[in-house]
Each structure stands twice: as C-alpha cells, then as structure tokens.
Amino acid sequence: MSVGIVLVSHSAQLAAGVLEVAQQMAPGVRIVAAGGMEDGGIGTSFDTITAAVQQADDGDGDGVVLLYDLGSGYLTTETAVEFLEPELGERVTIVDTPFVEGAVSAALTASFGADRKAVVSAALEARTANGPGGVRSVDEM
Amino acid sequence: MSVGIVLVSHSAQLAAGVLEVAQQMAPGVRIVAAGGMEDGGIGTSFDTITAAVQQADDGDGDGVVLLYDLGSGYLTTETAVEFLEPELGERVTIVDTPFVEGAVSAALTASFGADRKAVVSAALEARTANGPGGVRSVDEM
Amino acid sequence: MTCDAGTVVAAVRAAAAAAAEHKTELTRLDREIGDGDHGENLARGFTAVVAKLDASAPETPAAVLKLVATTLISTVGGASGPLYGTAFLRAATAIGDASELDGALVVTGLTAARDGVVARGKAEPGDKTMVDALTPAVQAAAAAADSGGDAAAVLSAAADAAAEGAEATTPLQARKGRASYLGERSIGHRDPGATSASLLLRAMADAAAGGGA
Amino acid sequence: MTCDAGTVVAAVRAAAAAAAEHKTELTRLDREIGDGDHGENLARGFTAVVAKLDASAPETPAAVLKLVATTLISTVGGASGPLYGTAFLRAATAIGDASELDGALVVTGLTAARDGVVARGKAEPGDKTMVDALTPAVQAAAAAADSGGDAAAVLSAAADAAAEGAEATTPLQARKGRASYLGERSIGHRDPGATSASLLLRAMADAAAGGGA
Numbered sequence: 174m175s176v177g178i179v180l181v182s183h184s185a186q187l188a189a190g191v192l193e194v195a196q197q198m199a200p201g202v203r204i205v206a207a208g209g210m211e212d213g214g215i216g217t218s219f220d221t222i223t224a225a226v227q228q229a230d231d232g233d234g235d236g237v238v239l240l241y242d243l244g245s246g247y248l249t250t251e252t253a254v255e256f257l258e259p260e261l262g263e264r265v266t267i268v269d270t271p272f273v274e275g276a277v278s279a280a281l282t283a284s285f286g287a288d289r290k291a292v293v294s295a296a297l298e299a300r301t302a303n304g305p306g307g308v309r310s311v312d313e314m
Numbered sequence: 315m316s317v318g319i320v321l322v323s324h325s326a327q328l329a330a331g332v333l334e335v336a337q338q339m340a341p342g343v344r345i346v347a348a349g350g351m352e353d354g355g356i357g358t359s360f361d362t363i364t365a366a367v368q369q370a371d372d373g374d375g376d377g378v379v380l381l382y383d384l385g386s387g388y389l390t391t392e393t394a395v396e397f398l399e400p401e402l403g404e405r406v407t408i409v410d411t412p413f414v415e416g417a418v419s420a421a422l423t424a425s426f427g428a429d430r431k432a433v434v435s436a437a438l439e440a441r442t443a444n445g446p447g448g449v450r451s452v453d454e455m
Numbered sequence: 456m457t458c459d460a461g462t463v464v465a466a467v468r469a470a471a472a473a474a475a476e477h478k479t480e481l482t483r484l485d486r487e488i489g490d491g492d493h494g495e496n497l498a499r500g501f502t503a504v505v506a507k508l509d510a511s512a513p514e515t516p517a518a519v520l521k522l523v524a525t526t527l528i529s530t531v532g533g534a535s536g537p538l539y540g541t542a543f544l545r546a547a548t549a550i551g552d553a554s555e556l557d558g559a560l561v562v563t564g565l566t567a568a569r570d571g572v573v574a575r576g577k578a579e580p581g582d583k584t585m586v587d588a589l590t591p592a593v594q595a596a597a598a599a600a601d602s603g604g605d606a607a608a609v610l611s612a613a614a615d616a617a618a619e620g621a622e623a624t625t626p627l628q629a630r631k632g633r634a635s636y637l638g639e640r641s642i643g644h645r646d647p648g649a650t651s652a653s654l655l656l657r658a659m660a661d662a663a664a665g666g667g668a
Numbered sequence: 669m670t671c672d673a674g675t676v677v678a679a680v681r682a683a684a685a686a687a688a689e690h691k692t693e694l695t696r697l698d699r700e701i702g703d704g705d706h707g708e709n710l711a712r713g714f715t716a717v718v719a720k721l722d723a724s725a726p727e728t729p730a731a732v733l734k735l736v737a738t739t740l741i742s743t744v745g746g747a748s749g750p751l752y753g754t755a756f757l758r759a760a761t762a763i764g765d766a767s768e769l770d771g772a773l774v775v776t777g778l779t780a781a782r783d784g785v786v787a788r789g790k791a792e793p794g795d796k797t798m799v800d801a802l803t804p805a806v807q808a809a810a811a812a813a814d815s816g817g818d819a820a821a822v823l824s825a826a827a828d829a830a831a832e833g834a835e836a837t838t839p840l841q842a843r844k845g846r847a848s849y850l851g852e853r854s855i856g857h858r859d860p861g862a863t864s865a866s867l868l869l870r871a872m873a874d875a876a877a878g879g880g881a
C-alpha cells in the first residue's frame with residue numbers, strides 16, 4: 174500500500190510523540206515507533222527496531238524508511254537492518270535527517286503513495302521547524 | 315546559573331521525550347517541556363508555554379531559548395513570548411532549528427555556562443541526526 | 456440600528472454558534488490539507504468564549520473583543536488560535552474605548568484584525584490562508600463604509616467578500632501553515648482558515664443586522 | 669596451555685566480572701563526555717551474557733563469541749552494544765571452527781574485531797573512541813604472536829597496549845560518538861569506550877593465562 178516508517182529513538186516517549194504528530198497529518202501511513210530500551214530506559218533496542226521494521230513493512234515491496242534521533246542510534250539501527258532477512262533488508266533505507274521534521278515530511282509523502290526514494294528525498298529536505306519566524310542566525314537575535 | 319531551555323511541541327510525549335534525551339547529556343540545565351494542550355490533546359498551549367518560560371528562567375538574566383517542533387507551534391510560542399513581562403520577554407529567543415537535534419546541542423552548550431547567543435548558535439548548527447551513517451542524499455540509496 | 460457592546464456580544468455568540476455548526480465541515484477541509492483539527496480547534500475556542508461571556512459583561516465593544524482574543528489564544532491549540540486571537544486583539548486596540556461602532560470603526564477594526572494576522576503569520580495574499588478571506592473583506596468593508604453603510608452593512612459586505620475570497624483559495628498552492636507541507640498537492644482544496652473566517656464574519660454580520668439580541 | 673571453548677568461556681566470564689567491577693568508573697567517565705550510561709550499558713550486557721552462558725555450553729570458541737555478540741547487541745542499549753557486538757561477531761567469523769586458539773588465531777580474531785568496530789562506527793585512530801584502544805592492541809598482539817606468544821601471551825600484550833591507548837585518549841578531541849558533540853570540551857577526559865576495551869582485554873588475558881577455569 175505505501176512505504177512504512179520506523180522512528181528509532183533513545184526515548185519511548187520521544188518516538189511515540191513524533192508518531193502522534195506525524196500520524197495526525199498522514200493518518201493512513203504505517204508509522205511504527207521504536208523508542209527506548211525494552212525495560213523502558215533511555216537507549217536503543219535492537220529487538221524493538223527489528224520488530225518495528227517487520228511491522229512497518231507492508232509486504233508489497235514498498236519498503237521501509239528508518240529515521241533515528243541521535244548518532245548513536247544509527248549504530249543499533251544499522252545493525253538491526255543488517256540482521257534482517259536480506260529480502261526485507263534490501264528494501265529498507267536509514268536516513269540521516271532531522272528526526273521530527275524528517276518524520277513529518279516522510280509520513281506525508283508516504284501518504285500520497287510515493288515510492289521509497291521519494292519518501293527519503295522528502296525526509297532529507299526537511300531541515301528546520303519551519304515556522305513563519307524564529308531566529309535563523311544569531312544576527313537576528 | 316545558566317540559560318534555560320523550553321521545548322514547545324504539539325505533543326506532550328514528544329516534548330517530554332526530547333527533555334529526557336537532552337537532560338541525560340546536560341543534567342544541570344533547566345529544560346522545561348511545554349508539549350500538547352492542557353487537556354492532553356495534540357496542539358500547543360499558550361498557558362503551558364508561558365508557565366514553562368517562567369520556570370526555565372533562572373532569574374539571573376541568562377534568559378531562555380525556546381525551540382518548537384513544527385511551524386504552527388511558532389505562532390503560539392511567539393504570542394506567548396509577546397505577552398510575557400517585557401523584562402522577561404527581552405531575554406527570550408525563539409529558534410527555528412531541528413527540534414531534537416537543536417535541543418540536545420542547546421542543552422549541552424547551556425551546561426557549559428555559555429550565554430544565550432552561544433546557545434542559540436549551537437542550536438542553529440545542529441542540522442541532522444548526525445550518525446556515522448544513514449543516507450544523506452538519494453544517490454546513496 | 457446601533458452596534459454597542461451588547462451587539463458585539465451577540466455577534467460573538469453568533470460566531471460561536473457558527474463555529475459549532477460548521478465544526479465537522481471545517482475539520483474535513485483541514486483533513487485534506489492539514490491535520491484535521493480546525494473545526495475542533497475553533498469550536499473549543501468559541502465554547503470557552505461563550506463561557507466567559509456568560510460569566511462577565513464587558514462594557515465596551517473593545518472589551519468584548521479583548522476577552523474573545525485572550526480566550527481564543529489560550530484555548531484553540533492550533534495556528535488559528537494565535538492568528539484569530541491576534542486579530543481580535545488588534546481590532547480591540549484599534550477601536551479604542553468607543554461605546555458604539557459605526558461603519559468606519561468596523562473598517563478600522565477589520566483592517567487592524569487583518570494586519571494582525573499578517574503580522575503574526577507573515578502570509579501574503581495568495582498564500583492560501585485566512586488572509587485570502589480577510590483581505591477582500593477589508594476592501595469590501597471600506598467600500599461599504601465609504602458609501603455610508605452602518606456597522607451591520609459594512610460587516611455584511613465584508614462577509615460576502617470573505618466568502619468569495621475563501622472560495623478562491625481552492626486553486627491556490629499553500630505557502631504558509633501546515634498545508635504548505637503539501638506543496639502542489641494543496642491545490643484543489645479550499646483553505647479551512649479562509650473558510651472559517653468567512654463563516655465567522657457572516658454570522659457576526661447577521662447578528663449585527665438583527666440588532667444585537 | 670590451551671585456549672579452547674572452555675577457556676574462552678572463562679575469559680568472557682572474567683570480562684563480565686570486570687564490567688561489573690568497573691561499572692561506576694565507566695559511567696563516571698561517560699558522564700564527563702557523554703550521557704553517563706556506559707558502565708550500566710556494559711554491565712547490563714554482560715549480565716545477560718553470563719545468564720546465556722549459564723544456560724548453554726557453546727562448543728567452539730567461535731560459538732562462544734557469537735553468543736556474546738548477539739547478546740550484547742540485544743541488551744547493551746548504547747553505541748557500545750552494536751560496536752562490541754560487531755567486534756565479537758567478526759572475531760567469531762574470522763576464527764572459524766577452530767577448536768583451540770593459538771596466538772595467531774587470537775591475532776586474527778582481534779584484527780577482525782577491530783575492523784568490525786571501524787566498519788560499524790567509521791571512527792579512525794585519534795577520534796577518541798574504543799578504536800584508540802583496539803588498534804594498538806591489534807598491533808601489539810601481532811608482534812607478540814610473531815615472537816611465538818601463545819593465546820594468553822598475545823592477549824596480554826593486546827591488553828597492555830589497549831591500556832596505553834585508552835590512557836592516550838585523554839588529550840584528544842572526540843570526533844565520533846556522543847563525546848564529539850562536546851567539540852574541544854571533550855579534551856582532557858579519557859574515553860569511556862577505550863577504557864572499557866582495555867579493561868575487558870585485561871580480564872580476558874588474565875583468565876586465559878589462568879588456563880580457563
């Protein structure tokens with residue numbers, strides 16, 4: 174049906190919150206939160222990420238885009254992706270982009286039925302909170 | 315003591331999660347979450363933001379840096395800042411930067427006792443999740 | 456026919472009724488190009504406004520508008536909260552302590568309201584926002600006042616123009632607000648905020664014409 | 669003195685004891701230039717490893733290392749989990765189905781482990797990471813094997829070099845991992861991961877020398 178999205182975070186609350194905000198704008202998309210360790214502590218979980226990718230994959234070959242919140246989350250994410258069945262692993266892309274902003278863009282783009290490349294591209298273009306204001310350089314302070 | 319940080323989000327969970335992650339790296343900093351509406355729903359709350367800024371301000375004149383998660387949150391944030399006592403309002407800066415990444419950088423920088431300008435500058439420089447990997451352009455897919 | 460504080464209260468109550476009545480429609484529009492909460496946001500805000508009006512009796516038109524402003528800012532929860540809140544607040548400031556509004560003062564208030572929305576949200580006409588309802592509303596209001604219209608007539612002209620402006624947002628591409636995340640996909644959908652602006656103006660105009668019950 | 673699966677199990681149990689013993693120290697180091705969890709992370713991981721070893725008896729050195737790898741990857745929760753996990757996994761693959769490790773095979777395993785950490789984390793020597801302990805360890809191990817050292821001697825040489833390498837991270841500026849967020853402020857603090865790498869190697873070397881009880 175559409176590209177799935179996995180939100181890898183060090184915090185269960187953070188992942189759940191981003192899911193909540195992104196899902197509101199893209200109700201039909203499979204977004205799965207993979208936040209925190211299994212005991213609820215702060216950290217990333219290989220098993221949680223693995224299960225999340227399997228859940229986000231629609232089985233139709235559209236694949237899954239993973240976003241992570243902080244550099245050290247990438248290591249667990251990449252490891253989890255490497256351990257997936259190759260057939261699933263090869264339709265998964267991990268993106269280095271701002272977490273919240275990338276997630277909202279990715280989810281919206283996925284909701285239009287875009288392919289994985291377009292979803293990744295949208296995630297990569299999301300760069301700031303993007304309000305009608307807020308300083309963008311210290312000279313504006 | 316140090317610059318305070320307010321995390322304005324449409325989701326209470328999202329703000330609390332970012333606080334959790336940023337606080338872990340910067341335990342001494344006054345970080346206050348202002349997420350969701352007062353009834354717990356998704357949205358931003360003028361009153362919650364106002365209270366958060368007052369709480370984040372240390373009273374020593376170091377001021378407060380506000381980050382918001384999505385453009386529409388800026389509008390409520392700016393309005394709340396305009397309604398503050400001018401004496402407090404003038405030592406507050408709203409920054410347009412990626413929410414999670416900016417928050418971690420801002421919190422860390424504030425933990426070193428940096429001034430508000432340096433904290434804003436650090437927040438603005440935080441641009442991606444910054445892992446040792448993750449695609450940075452669709453050509454890498 | 457006078458437009459005193461009581462009339463303004465009646466107009467605001469009518470606006471609240473309109474927000475409640477059109478809640479589902481506004482949310483449906485926002486679901487197409489936003490996050491699907493605009494109807495709920497406004498209904499929540501105006502329910503709170505009515506509760507405040509039930510509990511107090513502001514003595515001037517400006518005091519009524521100020522109460523509306525602060526209540527919407529505190530309760531709406533979406534972009535439209537600070538936007539409408541700023542609109543009502545600027546209108547209140549602009550009309551000063553007048554005890555009655557004539558056509559010219561309504562124009563003054565509406566102009567300040569629109570300018571407040573622009574100052575807050577930085578949208579220009581054509582960006583597919585409530586500004587696209589409010590800007591023609593201000594122009595039509597000014598024309599109606601110039602030809603001697605009273606407060607109700609000016610509001611009515613504003614409401615008509617706002618309805619056309621809202622309608623005309625359909626083919627536009629959004630450049631501000633959440634709908635702008637959709638890029639070209641925002642084309643072909645009517646803007647929820649422009650629509651609510653026209654509905655609120657229509658309700659207030661009708662109430663003002665009714666004499667402020 | 670042989671280094672069979674039993675010896676490797678003993679070495680891993682010793683590493684687990686070292687992780688528990690140095691938990692507070694490692695966390696303290698990580699609090700200076702990270703998020704203050706490295707000791708807890710490793711202790712959690714190695715506690716799970718010991719539980720797995722209590723419940724099963726892997727038959728080859730590689731099988732032991734593989735069990736350590738998958739357990740650390742699943743339980744550590746921080747960057748060091750996939751890094752150490754990848755290290756143990758690559759070492760297991762590199763030593764193949766050998767039933768005993770001689771000095772040369774230990775070098776093979778250590779080299780693969782270090783290469784795995786580099787492949788995973790993209791850190792170079794001097795980036796103030798565990799690579800700064802592992803790279804000198806590999807070099808010293810190779811030298812010890814060249815001069816005829818057995819498994820225990822090779823591991824001991826590796827541990828000594830790792831300790832020096834960890835010590836030498838203090839003046840470096842971090843360029844990978846969380847400490848890199850600190851920029852110049854990471855200078856003057858010893859890297860937690862380099863420190864844990866040296867402590868784990870020391871514990872394993874001592875256990876291997878003891879003959880694998």
Ligand SMILES: Nc1ncnc2c1ncn2[C@@H]1O[C@H](COP(=O)(O)OP(=O)(O)O)[C@@H](O)[C@H]1O
Pocket residue numbers: 305386485489490492493496497532533534535536538572575576577578583584585586631632633646647648649
């Ligand atoms: N920057 C802006 N300037 C003017 N109007 C805006 C702006 N951003 C959003 N709007 C208006 O607000 C409406 C959406 O309101 P609402 O759904 O209540 O808020 P949110 O987008 O936060 O959920 C849009 O349809 C648009 O008319």
Ligand SMILES: Nc1ncnc2c1ncn2[C@@H]1O[C@H](COP(=O)(O)OP(=O)(O)O)[C@@H](O)[C@H]1O
Pocket residue numbers: 245446698702703705706709710745746747748749751785788789790791796797798799844845846859860861862
């Ligand atoms: N990209 C990397 N390459 C090599 N080692 C790294 C890398 N990132 C982190 N490390 C090592 O991991 C250690 C931190 O581990 P730990 O505290 O368990 O993880 P986290 O930083 O996720 O909390 C660092 O001290 C460093 O030695």
Ligand SMILES: [Mg+2]
Pocket residue numbers: 485489490491492493533
């Ligand atoms: Mg909305």
Ligand SMILES: [Mg+2]
Pocket residue numbers: 356357490492532533534
């Ligand atoms: Mg909303």
Ligand SMILES: [Mg+2]
Pocket residue numbers: 698702703704705706746
């Ligand atoms: Mg750590």
Ligand SMILES: [Mg+2]
Pocket residue numbers: 215216703705745746747
């Ligand atoms: Mg950690």
